[in-house]
Amino acid sequence: MSTTTATSGLYAKHEAAIQKAIEAVHARAFFAHYPEPPSKRIYGETANADGLAAYQTQVGSPFELRQDANKGLVSDETSPYTREKLNIEYPVFDAPETYVHKAQEAAAQWREASVETRAGILMEALDRVKNRFFELAYATMHTTGQAFVMSFQASGPHSNDRALETLALGVYELGRFPQDTFTWTKPMGKFEVNIEKRYHNVPKGIALAIGVSTFPVWNTLPGVYASLITGNPVIAKPHPQAIYPMALVVQELQLVLQEEGFDAHVIQLAVDSAEKLITTELAEHPAVKIIDYTGGNTYGDYVESLKGKTVFTEKAGVNSVIIDSVDNLKAALGNLAFSVSMYSGQMCTCPQNFFIPKGGIQAGDTHVSYEEIVEGLTQSIQGLVTNPKAGVGVTGTIQSEATHHRAAQAQKLDGVVKLGPIDIAHPDFPEARIATPIVVEVGPDRKDIFGQELFGPIVLIVPTDDTHHSVALAKSLAIEKGAITCTAHTTDPEMMQYIETQMAEAFTPVSFNLTGMFWVNQHAGFSDFHVTGGNPAGNAALTSPEFVRQRFITVGTRVYLP
């Protein structure tokens, strides 16, 4: 149980930042602790070159962690840019349960550390990761296939900010009820009863964080930090195709833990390969009490079904676009074209189904036909992806062969292809695995096609009777299949309210009338609750209070004072 006496020097160092983050959590206004642009001005003249050099040094070499191992495993990681294996060897255990035993050995010390001690260590690790944002960006780029800028932002500052958000929320929740012993006095008429009371926030057990290949840090670090701040040791199990980014973060955490006198096994990286996956054995181990999971539905549903575990999932959803009316059609379509092209539709927040009234819509002063809207969208996508300055910088590459295959097959869907694949090349990586958005029109009765997540650069256009029809389809999809986002364009306040209310009943956040430099794909730390937990797309939100609270139990002690 935590003691409040041993405040670490690291906490004092970071206290102001943590307190500011706690305020930010509750304000929900814009807050960024870690600067977002990969600029020389902020990170230093040589940061980019140093990061690239560090990445190049790591590739082909063993990865050094401060955790025990009985052998090395050369990972499956392959760059979607070069199609070459990274050939990084990670320390591993033959028997997955050894990770659990190591976590159990490290558990007591971490549990007994004060919240402040834990917070100081966790914050310090984030600051050190910050010094390696460029290396982290290259590691992310060459595993996920994201473009460089997204790799930098997503795995770097955005992940760090999400981690800080859970850390701050954890500090708040852990300190929410009296932390010191106090006397509870009950008046009983002529006398009174006095009881000494105190509460202990007891961590639930060992936490397992199961990573995904597309966002290996962003989707994993919040759960890892939520478990760690609440006193649970963590086993991070990255996707076999995207290990290096999370390995870098674990490396920094382990170093700080050791410096502060803790067993580095408070956080372990449990690497596996497609040849022999270890996730199920870890997940089913009785000592594993908390599981964070990002990935597909089938395995996600299995994880959620495990008895005696506290499970947080982010699974697949089907995100909708509802087009009702616009001020400026070109601006709206330009924004949507960017949203579906960004990282080639490999974001869980990316729109898939465009519901558009077949009779057309009002755009400013004029009425535009359904066909004009579809053509405007396809032209906008085409212009974006073939733009030599933007192009592959927006789409990045395709992480997996499976997604690439799915995109290639999309033309064969039982619909009308409105935009086929466009052949674009990467100026620096001729071997890059690239796919541009395919746009296919299918009828509103073809839920068999649009009622499933087609992960990757696949856009479906569905002509509807009217906006109410569009909303009904989007809502039913969200309820049945899940949805993480919804995008809508309307100039009618009543319609806005209608869409908002209807989609809220499906627990789906709606972003209205996005144009310019802001896209539905972006869920801001400290402000947006990413994944609501209300529909099948996942059972928890980043970062709502229960995401942290469910990781520990408050246990009370009462001592009678005669």
Place this chain on the structure above:
Amino acid sequence: MSTTTATSGLYAKHEAAIQKAIEAVHARAFFAHYPEPPSKRIYGETANADGLAAYQTQVGSPFELRQDANKGLVSDETSPYTREKLNIEYPVFDAPETYVHKAQEAAAQWREASVETRAGILMEALDRVKNRFFELAYATMHTTGQAFVMSFQASGPHSNDRALETLALGVYELGRFPQDTFTWTKPMGKFEVNIEKRYHNVPKGIALAIGVSTFPVWNTLPGVYASLITGNPVIAKPHPQAIYPMALVVQELQLVLQEEGFDAHVIQLAVDSAEKLITTELAEHPAVKIIDYTGGNTYGDYVESLKGKTVFTEKAGVNSVIIDSVDNLKAALGNLAFSVSMYSGQMCTCPQNFFIPKGGIQAGDTHVSYEEIVEGLTQSIQGLVTNPKAGVGVTGTIQSEATHHRAAQAQKLDGVVKLGPIDIAHPDFPEARIATPIVVEVGPDRKDIFGQELFGPIVLIVPTDDTHHSVALAKSLAIEKGAITCTAHTTDPEMMQYIETQMAEAFTPVSFNLTGMFWVNQHAGFSDFHVTGGNPAGNAALTSPEFVRQRFITVGTRVYLP
């Protein structure tokens, strides 16, 4: 989604009390909004007589609710005092799903009501129930078999305070993040992005509250209030043997709802009888999203296994007593004797297994033998239950024939009977179903006997090698079988810390050195977290923040500001 404009007059009336309760929730110090003793001074000279008259008028008559029904059902309720049926007829639907449809019809209006409107209505209903505490006490007494004073306190002020606690926590959590639309501004170097943001707390769906026969209001009302304050309509499904107490509360809620222009079906009472139980059909209905359950493990495990539901359970546990050392043996044993006699062991917080070192313990300046301790305990129980002034006022009666049978069979357990049944009569109710605590000694290797909950007045004494042995047994039982409480007596601060730490690892609260007028059975509202949610005895605590937060989803809306 909730609007903040329509503040009800009832909220203004109760605002100060609600704000005070929110402070109390976070202080965890003593707080009682509703006065506890059934005194004439507080409740009025005629309150008792009026309550009894109201009870007598209700018995044998139809119970009036403001909810639709297509027939009446005369309940199974039978007084454990008179052994006579209450013959109360409740309005019911033939088809259980009709309750769900009625709840669905009432849902939108309740969901769209502001938090303040909901809070005002809920608070007003509590105040009106307060005016009927004496009738509620008689209704509780003649269904649960509790003695009068416990019936009054448990179903009256203690239930109301627990309901107020969840209400207050709900108001706090629902207002925790910005409630008004605000502008989120992200600096982007030479320009900035402005997004209008707002959040909606969306209730999860229909809530089902499954009651228990022993504490029909205390165990049910917190979940009901947590669901209602967060905007979910509730179907309260009482135990077929204990309907009247909760019916009275539902009646008052429905009246206030109607007065305030709401559909009374926001809360419904769904009565059934042993002949045709309806709980499973209600629980499995897809529209039922939240389930609160108190009762046995088998059905509780089933409820927890239902997919797509948010479930809160309080199931059975095996509570331990660890005797290490005492200042005053007689005071300690007197307190323990009271704890096991109170309501004849039919409280989920009642101790069952006494772990006592076989070599005896230190009591003040002297060493007392194991046999002396056991004899002291049995004598203390005997003295208490045969005391003409206390006696049946402490034990009350036995709620069910099954419990009575179990108590009668306890003498046949494979152990040494240290105290057999004592024949005591109730001065006012010659037919009362009474059983006094049976004390049986079993060896520390007989986990087959002491490792199960023997609900009712059954005490097991287990001689151990030493206190470490006692703690190991108590801890393993809590982990494997669950525990809601643990009682320990020790004068050694190091041992206290050891017991506290060990039992905290089993997520079990420990009460130390209780003597005098305070017993482990009591879990105070606003201060103690009742059931921790960490071991098999239940998955949630009354009333920790997640007990409320998991009943709604925060959904965000974003509107681009060009």
